Amino acid sequence: MAMDIAEELLKGNRLALSRAITAIENEYDNATEIMQKLYPHTGHAFVLGITGPPGAGKSTLTDKLARAYRDQGKTVGIIAIDPTSPFTGGAILGDRIRMNGLTMDEGVFIRSMGTRGSLGGLSHKTADAVKAMDAFGKDVIFVETVGVGQSEVDIVKAADTTMVVLIPGMGDDIQAIKAGILEIGDVFTINKADHDGADKLVREMNMMLDLDGVMKEWRPPIQKVIANQNEGIKETIENVENHFKYISENGILAQRRTERTKNEMLDVLNSNIGKYITNKLVATGELDEFVEKIKAHETDPYTVVAKVMKDMLK
Amino acid sequence: MAMDIAEELLKGNRLALSRAITAIENEYDNATEIMQKLYPHTGHAFVLGITGPPGAGKSTLTDKLARAYRDQGKTVGIIAIDPTSPFTGGAILGDRIRMNGLTMDEGVFIRSMGTRGSLGGLSHKTADAVKAMDAFGKDVIFVETVGVGQSEVDIVKAADTTMVVLIPGMGDDIQAIKAGILEIGDVFTINKADHDGADKLVREMNMMLDLDGVMKEWRPPIQKVIANQNEGIKETIENVENHFKYISENGILAQRRTERTKNEMLDVLNSNIGKYITNKLVATGELDEFVEKIKAHETDPYTVVAKVMKDMLK
Numbered sequence: 001m002a003m004d005i006a007e008e009l010l011k012g013n014r015l016a017l018s019r020a021i022t023a024i025e026n027e028y029d030n031a032t033e034i035m036q037k038l039y040p041h042t043g044h045a046f047v048l049g050i051t052g053p054p055g056a057g058k059s060t061l062t063d064k065l066a067r068a069y070r071d072q073g074k075t076v077g078i079i080a081i082d083p084t085s086p087f088t089g090g091a092i093l094g095d096r097i098r099m100n101g102l103t104m105d106e107g108v109f110i111r112s113m114g115t116r117g118s119l120g121g122l123s124h125k126t127a128d129a130v131k132a133m134d135a136f137g138k139d140v141i142f143v144e145t146v147g148v149g150q151s152e153v154d155i156v157k158a159a160d161t162t163m164v165v166l167i168p169g170m171g172d173d174i175q176a177i178k179a180g181i182l183e184i185g186d187v188f189t190i191n192k193a194d195h196d197g198a199d200k201l202v203r204e205m206n207m208m209l210d211l212d213g214v215m216k217e218w219r220p221p222i223q224k225v226i227a228n229q230n231e232g233i234k235e236t237i238e239n240v241e242n243h244f245k246y247i248s249e250n251g252i253l254a255q256r257r258t259e260r261t262k263n264e265m266l267d268v269l270n271s272n273i274g275k276y277i278t279n280k281l282v283a284t285g286e287l288d289e290f291v292e293k294i295k296a297h298e299t300d301p302y303t304v305v306a307k308v309m310k311d312m313l314k
Numbered sequence: 315m316a317m318d319i320a321e322e323l324l325k326g327n328r329l330a331l332s333r334a335i336t337a338i339e340n341e342y343d344n345a346t347e348i349m350q351k352l353y354p355h356t357g358h359a360f361v362l363g364i365t366g367p368p369g370a371g372k373s374t375l376t377d378k379l380a381r382a383y384r385d386q387g388k389t390v391g392i393i394a395i396d397p398t399s400p401f402t403g404g405a406i407l408g409d410r411i412r413m414n415g416l417t418m419d420e421g422v423f424i425r426s427m428g429t430r431g432s433l434g435g436l437s438h439k440t441a442d443a444v445k446a447m448d449a450f451g452k453d454v455i456f457v458e459t460v461g462v463g464q465s466e467v468d469i470v471k472a473a474d475t476t477m478v479v480l481i482p483g484m485g486d487d488i489q490a491i492k493a494g495i496l497e498i499g500d501v502f503t504i505n506k507a508d509h510d511g512a513d514k515l516v517r518e519m520n521m522m523l524d525l526d527g528v529m530k531e532w533r534p535p536i537q538k539v540i541a542n543q544n545e546g547i548k549e550t551i552e553n554v555e556n557h558f559k560y561i562s563e564n565g566i567l568a569q570r571r572t573e574r575t576k577n578e579m580l581d582v583l584n585s586n587i588g589k590y591i592t593n594k595l596v597a598t599g600e601l602d603e604f605v606e607k608i609k610a611h612e613t614d615p616y617t618v619v620a621k622v623m624k625d626m627l628k
Contacts, residue, residue, distance in 0.1 A: 291576045
């Protein structure tokens with residue numbers, strides 16, 4: 001007999017947690033039912049988003065932070081969003097884990113999720129995976145993403161506190177990145193702080209944050225870190241905890257979570273409606289018909305969309 | 315009297331092109347009508363996607379390639395997808411352009427588009443901006459994006475040929491990136507080839523492409539480039555033209571464009587339906603009601619979504 005995934009997960013069965021996330025990731029038929037059962041048990045975990053450009057050392061940093069939380073006696077979940085194909089992603093994550101033995105620790109659950117073929121559903125899949133870990137009982141959940149594009153911004157919306165990791169010497173694009181991250185970073189970490197240009201980067205970031213922060217109550221702190229030497233980890237954890245304390249006491253956390261509930265619901269809604277309508281257009285053969293007519297210049301995509309909406313919506 | 319943007323654009327009015335893209339970007343009411351009028355005049359331009367991680371020197375490379383095309387007598391459009399807020403993005407692009415005088419050339423039209431607040435609609439907005447430039451009569455249209463995440467993959471779907479730009483010394487994440495780009499790169503460029511590690515990167519890329527390409531007809535070429543010294547630009551253009559020749563002669567171009575038409579239509583459809591339903595839920599006050607009930611654990615997002623779909627879809 002098949003296991004009741006949600007029930008087993010709530011009992012603390014790691015295999016069930018793993019299966020739940022697989023169901024979420026692959027959009028299995030049972031995913032919705034699992035989530036419906038898990039939902040009432042969510043809302044307890046602290047969710048920390050970690051993002052930054054490629055090469056910033058986010059994996060190493062995440063590992064060190066996870067250990068620090070474990071030393072506090074807290075259980076940890078890690079969701080690593082992998083920009084590669086799922087099959088290679090697993091291997092990369094595997095390598096990383098084997099190196100440091102974090103998976104030997106029963107109090108840590110690590111999972112990578114691939115972005116390939118996700119058709120824009122990644123942010124709500126990530127949010128559901130976070131909820132599964134939350135319902136499982138994890139105290140702290142890390143969501144680690146590579147990059148600072150729109151998809152990363154969407155993903156870190158699942159977080160209570162978002163840490164942006166930068167490194168010295170990132171070339172011209174750093175200007176663009178710095179501006180882009182101001183709106184998402186609650187806490188900044190300058191990793192590889194022993195490299196040339198770290199102090200310059202800290203100065204530049206301070207200037208930008210001072211300029212941006214004039215009207216804001218929370219001034220994001222900047223911490224220099226050398227993750228692979230464990231330097232600055234304690235201070236980084238303090239920064240994160242200070243931010244969480246700040247948003248908890250000011251009602252911002254409650255407000256963020258309400259906003260998140262709303263956005264996640266709309267995300268699931270848009271994704272499901274999109275799938276429903278696409279499937280219907282494929283099944284009736286209309287999709288191919290429309291494409292042929294567009295190619296023949298008998299109509300155009302905008303006219304087709306208006307027609308489909310009229311046909312399908314009440 | 316207001317100008318007829320589509321009509322003026324088709325006559326070659328640059329201001330009209332600029333206004334059309336502004337309408338697309340900001341989802342003005344007239345955007346759909348403009349696109350309906352422009353659509354029959356599209357399909358002539360060659361679209362080159364350029365993507366790669368921050369700091370890879372994509373802007374410089376794009377400028378050099380654009381000049382090379384101009385030297386062939388072709389007109390050029392450049393759409394730079396900017397991961398930052400629109401207001402800063404414009405400034406950065408402005409700086410870049412002023413430095414090299416490319417905007418002094420009437421045969422070049424450059425436009426940046428911001429990713430902020432795009433709610434996932436960026437890929438179809440980019441596709442529409444490409445169409446506007448296509449209808450305007452541009453021979454070659456560059457779409458330049460920073461990053462290698464899912465959103466970049468979505469954006470380069472608008473391209474006939476996709477170039478991935480890498481640089482030596484990108485740290486651990488290069489492994490993840492390399493795997494992720496295999497499926498999107500038609501042509502690879504190793505910029506800053508005078509830096510340490512360029513040959514190593516070329517060797518690694520060659521190994522990956524050989525492994526990946528066993529069953530494929532097109533083996534993506536790799537070209538070492540020093541963009542700011544104009545080295546390797548001619549060879550890069552040749553690589554791009556060879557790829558375009560290959561896909562044209564093998565029916566792959568026609569197939570890609572059909573696929574693109576289909577995806578773009580579904581993109582617009584999903585985006586419009588999402589907006590329609592969200593607006594309706596906001597207007598009726600249902601959205602807030604649902605969120606309150608979810609927060610009170612009287613229901614959950616998945617149950618709400620099922621109800622809304624039942625209510626709204628025929």
